[in-house]
Amino acid sequence: MNRWIRIVAPVAGLLGVILLFAILTGSPERYLSGANLRVVLAQTVIVAIGAIGMTMIIVSGGIDLSVGAVIALTSVVTALALRDGWMPIAALSAGIVAGGIVGIVNGLAITTLRVVPFIATLGMLGVARGVAKYVADQQTVNPPPTWLNELAVTFPSRDWMLFAPGVWIAIILAAMMALVLRNTVFGRRVFALGSNEAAARACGINTGALKVRIYALAGLFFGLAGVMQMSRLRQGDPTVAVGVELDVIAAVVIGGASLSGGEGSIAGAMIGALVMAFLRNGSQQMGWPNYVQEIIIGVVIVLAVAADRWRASRAAERS
Amino acid sequence: MLTLRSITKHFGATIALDGIDLDIAAGEVHALIGENGAGKSTLMNILAGAFPPDAGTMMAGGQPYAPRGPADARERGIAHIHQELALCPHLSVAENILMGIEPSRGGWLQRDALNDRAAALLADFGRDGIDPRARTGNLPLADQQVVEICRALARDARVLLMDEPTSSLQRANVERLFDTVRRLRDRGIAIIYISHFLEEVREIATRFTVLRDGRSVGGGELARVSDDELISMMVGRDIQSTPSPTPDPRLPTPEVVLQVRNLSAPPRLRVASFDLHRGEVLGIAGLIGSGRTDLVRSLFGLQKAIGEVTMNGNGFGYLSEDRKNEGLALQLPIADNVTMSRFQTCARGGWIDRRRQNVQTEDVMQRLRIKAPGPRGVVGRLSGGNQQKVALARLLHQDPDVLLLDEPARGVDVGSKSDIYREIRRLAAEGKGIVMVSSYLPELFEVCDTIAVMTRGRLSPSRPASEWTADAILQTAIGAET
Known part of the structure; x- marks a missing residue:
């Protein structure tokens, strides 16, 4: 029952946001049009892919603050590879692998240096941003046009695709990771780690190695998000995506994950990403200035978590 | 096997x-x-x-x-x-x-x-x-x-x-x-x-x-x-024959400072009733997990409880059994720890007057014989016994009428133990009412005027310590029929 509420509540929130703006904008046919839907989805690809990795980390009881910087770094890496004449598929892989390497470093800092994830990844936030500026020589990197630029476009060149390829990639990866979290030994151990680390260790699970794997795998997703960022801007920009980690964490948390670990779902995180995307889009259509969006999203995050705490305390009282 | x-x-x-x-x-x-x-x-x-x-x-x-x-x-x-x-x-x-x-x-x-x-x-x-x-x-x-x-x-x-x-x-x-x-x-x-x-x-x-x-x-x-x-x-x-202290005949006074009726804090504390007089040290014996800590915590308002509590005095002081997490701010100096409950006595317009804070701290340090470099010494560097004395010193400085002490002398050296016992007796002589939870029977007999025993969340009537024996306390605590 509890599990149902955890999914139903974000869905209801999403529908509420959509309904609200459909009414507020006064032209529901435009707000709900296919064209606008494509805009919203294309805008949310980067946060959604990041949220897939972040869900895993938060469920395991961790946090990663370096996502924005990693996106900037991997977008630069991808652009540089293209500029140096790499094949697009190789450049794409390079971006993803770069994210994975950063993840491994995060994981090792957390396990071998015994720095809490908040601090380890806060440090990485600075390091990755700095490395991105260094490898880009403090400039934007303009690669030659390739099909990578099509990944995150709003309107794909081939009509039958309906949405940008990046949207489909995000959907497929989200479905895959949802299965992995639910149905693999690895996935269940991620939950065990976040639920009660001491118990997991007492059962002979190598929690240190598990953490490194979690941050590394999540890093691959952040790397892919960086490729999407490169695709959207058609360039590698070392100063891009500042603060995106907060959007990503917010998406996961609005989707019902608990920052103390053990709880959370990919589906919820995807809905959380959509809630924020529709909020942004609706505010833009209303012509509200940027700062209004920021305030609204800030309030929504706190209310979503407060509602979750309230549910949890009621559930605790019942048992 | x-x-x-x-x-x-x-x-x-x-x-x-x-x-x-x-x-x-x-x-x-x-x-x-x-x-x-x-x-x-x-x-x-x-x-x-x-x-x-x-x-x-x-x-x-x-x-x-x-x-x-x-x-x-x-x-x-x-x-x-x-x-x-x-x-x-x-x-x-x-x-x-x-x-x-x-x-x-x-x-x-x-x-x-x-x-x-x-x-x-x-x-x-x-x-x-x-x-x-x-x-x-x-x-x-x-x-x-x-x-x-x-x-x-x-x-x-x-x-x-x-x-x-x-x-x-x-x-x-x-x-x-x-x-x-x-x-x-x-x-x-x-x-x-x-x-x-x-x-x-x-x-x-x-x-x-x-x-x-x-x-x-x-x-x-x-x-x-x-x-x-x-x-x-x-x-x-060896402890069977430990005599009760020969207390001041004027203590405890007949004046009830704290009256507790049918206090209960589920799940562990089922029911507790007692009268605490000025000048009385009431010992709460019983097993760990029997509800003793829940009793003092609910009296101090740290735990939800129902029941009737009448207070004829000024303020509760609480000494947690968990010194490291609830008793002290280990990174702070002794003076801050001691004056924390009543900073206002050494502050003016929100600014702490360090000299006054130090004087007040030195006063209680002397009284409890706390061995430390001075009032600005960091608590975390003191020995366990001196840390516990600092925790108790905070209550002295706070000066409440009712003190709730949970295992006040656990895990400290013999010298500190006797200093703490002496201080508890002195507080009683000053007219405080003291509830003291302890797992250590000799300590209960040495310090307390009256003793009540907690058995699975039920507190026995409190009786003068001289009417209890170690056997009787243990038998009551484990719920055996006497």
């Missing part, structure tokens, strides 16, 4: 275990009994691989046994069922039972096999009512215990260490647990069962060992000893 010879363990200067011998056969339920702090938990932790003994040898199943850690102990078939359960509340029952040894193919969990194996283990116990797919955190505590036991069995445990397994259970669930234990015994599993409750021990165990002050002071067949004999082994003869 399990043989221990001369197991010894020191923690710093204290001897926790002093040459323990123990023999447990397969299919035996062996009761390990003793007062709080007798060394039972230390012994269990050594067996479970939490830390090694300083000296002594262990054999398990005929092989030398020296676990490198908890995981290694589990490998060797020795499983520790903790007082606090070590389960993942968010995961399913089956996932908890088979955690670390999940059936899988190519990394994918074989959920059917997982649920079937867990169901088989549960059914073996006659506990097929527990759904292996249920979320573990939603189960009642007794069922969670079954989950933890099944986890041990899934790894072929040959020896189970059960530490106070009934302390959080209702009577009906205790029956279920005993059923479980008997089934385990009948399968040839050796069980070390720790409990304070003699009736329980008699119901489930055949042989026993009594620990006192880290030594084994008795053992044998339970059927051959009486409760009185067991209790005198636990208490020891």
Whole structure:
């Protein structure tokens, strides 16, 4: 029952946001049009892919603050590879692998240096941003046009695709990771780690190695998000995506994950990403200035978590 | 099955275990009994691989046994069922039972096999009512215990260490647990069962060992000893005759400062009523987990409680039993810790007057004989005894009419102990009312005017200390009939 509420509540929130703006904008046919839907989805690809990795980390009881910087770094890496004449598929892989390497470093800092994830990844936030500026020589990197630029476009060149390829990639990866979290030994151990680390260790699970794997795998997703960022801007920009980690964490948390670990779902995180995307889009259509969006999203995050705490305390009282 | 010879363990200067011998056969339920702090938990932790003994040898199943850690102990078939359960509340029952040894193919969990194996283990116990797919955190505590036991069995445990397994259970669930234990015994599993409750021990165990002050002071067949004999082994003869202090005849005064009627704070504290007079030190005896701490915490408002409390004075002061987490701010200087409850006495317009703060602190430091470089010394660097005195000094500075002291002299050296006792008596002489929780019987007799005993959440009427004996307190505490 509890599990149902955890999914139903974000869905209801999403529908509420959509309904609200459909009414507020006064032209529901435009707000709900296919064209606008494509805009919203294309805008949310980067946060959604990041949220897939972040869900895993938060469920395991961790946090990663370096996502924005990693996106900037991997977008630069991808652009540089293209500029140096790499094949697009190789450049794409390079971006993803770069994210994975950063993840491994995060994981090792957390396990071998015994720095809490908040601090380890806060440090990485600075390091990755700095490395991105260094490898880009403090400039934007303009690669030659390739099909990578099509990944995150709003309107794909081939009509039958309906949405940008990046949207489909995000959907497929989200479905895959949802299965992995639910149905693999690895996935269940991620939950065990976040639920009660001491118990997991007492059962002979190598929690240190598990953490490194979690941050590394999540890093691959952040790397892919960086490729999407490169695709959207058609360039590698070392100063891009500042603060995106907060959007990503917010998406996961609005989707019902608990920052103390053990709880959370990919589906919820995807809905959380959509809630924020529709909020942004609706505010833009209303012509509200940027700062209004920021305030609204800030309030929504706190209310979503407060509602979750309230549910949890009621559930605790019942048992 | 399990043989221990001369197991010894020191923690710093204290001897926790002093040459323990123990023999447990397969299919035996062996009761390990003793007062709080007798060394039972230390012994269990050594067996479970939490830390090694300083000296002594262990054999398990005929092989030398020296676990490198908890995981290694589990490998060797020795499983520790903790007082606090070590389960993942968010995961399913089956996932908890088979955690670390999940059936899988190519990394994918074989959920059917997982649920079937867990169901088989549960059914073996006659506990097929527990759904292996249920979320573990939603189960009642007794069922969670079954989950933890099944986890041990899934790894072929040959020896189970059960530490106070009934302390959080209702009577009906205790029956279920005993059923479980008997089934385990009948399968040839050796069980070390720790409990304070003699009736329980008699119901489930055949042989026993009594620990006192880290030594084994008795053992044998339970059927051959009486409760009185067991209790005198636990208490020891030496404190039987400790005389009560000869108190100031004017104390306690007849003036009631705190009246408590039918106070209850579920689940642990069921009902407590008492009158506390000015100048009275009321000792609360009882076992750990019996609701003593809940009593003082609910009086201080840290826990939700119902009942009637009438206060004829000014303010409560509370000294937590958990010095490191609730008693002190270890990184701060002594002066801040001492004046924290009443900063206003040494502040002007929100700014703290350091000189005044230091003078006030030095005053209580002298009174309690706190050995420290000065009022600005960091509390965390002091010895345990001096830290505890600083915690008490905060209450002196706060100057409330009622002091709630939870284990005020636990884990401190002898000198500090007597300083603390003297201070408590002096506070009483000044007309304070004091409630003092203690697990240490000699201390209760030395310091308290009156004593009440908590038994499974029920507080006995308070009686003058001279009317109690150590035996009577222990018998009341463990719920034996006198």
